[in-house]
Amino acid sequence: MSIKDNNKYMLKAIKMAEENFRSGNGGPFGAVVVRNGEIIAAAGNCVTSTNDPTAHAEVVAIREACKKLETFDLSGCEIFASCEPCPMCLGAILWSRIGKLYYAADRNDASRAGFDDELFYRELSLSNDERLLKPTQMLQEEAIKVFDKWIDTTDKIQY
């Protein structure tokens, strides 16, 4: 796609970010999923209006694109996000197999606007002992048995 097209998609994501918070839908974030020059899905953040802390713009756009294309694999798609994806959204993009990410504002701009993206990026780089969540591992052997059964199963759908 040309730079002109990319600008068009990103400007749409940014416009959605503004409309999104003005309408009371949620935070000032928008995302657009594109494939072969066609917009497959476009969404704003709807965390507060839907009581779903996972409903960031990127996650909602990915869900909508998957629904529309009837697949959990968005290989060949690109995503335009009005802000650098947080760790959750970056993970969602990776799992969706989207091939290319464009973003406008970054995690530091988001911090300045009161969002925890940068804090959570730091959390992910820490060891368990240092993390806010103080994760505790337990019953590992029991869980490994389930993975072993999964490995031995032949008729499974991998992702």
Added chain:
Amino acid sequence: MSIKDNNKYMLKAIKMAEENFRSGNGGPFGAVVVRNGEIIAAAGNCVTSTNDPTAHAEVVAIREACKKLETFDLSGCEIFASCEPCPMCLGAILWSRIGKLYYAADRNDASRAGFDDELFYRELSLSNDERLLKPTQMLQEEAIKVFDKWIDTTDKIQY
């Protein structure tokens, strides 16, 4: 909660992980959200059955718990996951404000079973140039203008 209670919740998450892949719902993962000794939500991974790459067990359990409690804030809740949350799920847990995480298998066990958790943890620690997604930043100034308007808005719901 006692260690005995914690074992009970984790064994439920692990049991769900096995039932989940055997029923064709999705991957071998389960998660349970608990508050004050009560199970608020329990879910398996349903990526492949719902065509939703974000429908990991933890994300689904968080969505269900929020729906049940009618809030996007799960402070005071704990989560038991049959496997160490991937970056997407860890992000979702942080955004949900769940206070404590227990997990059984870890990212290396998941790798051995064919899942990309460990790969994606590494991806998150890389710089843009090194990442698979090759992220490109563009139109930052346009997006910052939206954040500035958000900052200046007084009647907003923060999260």
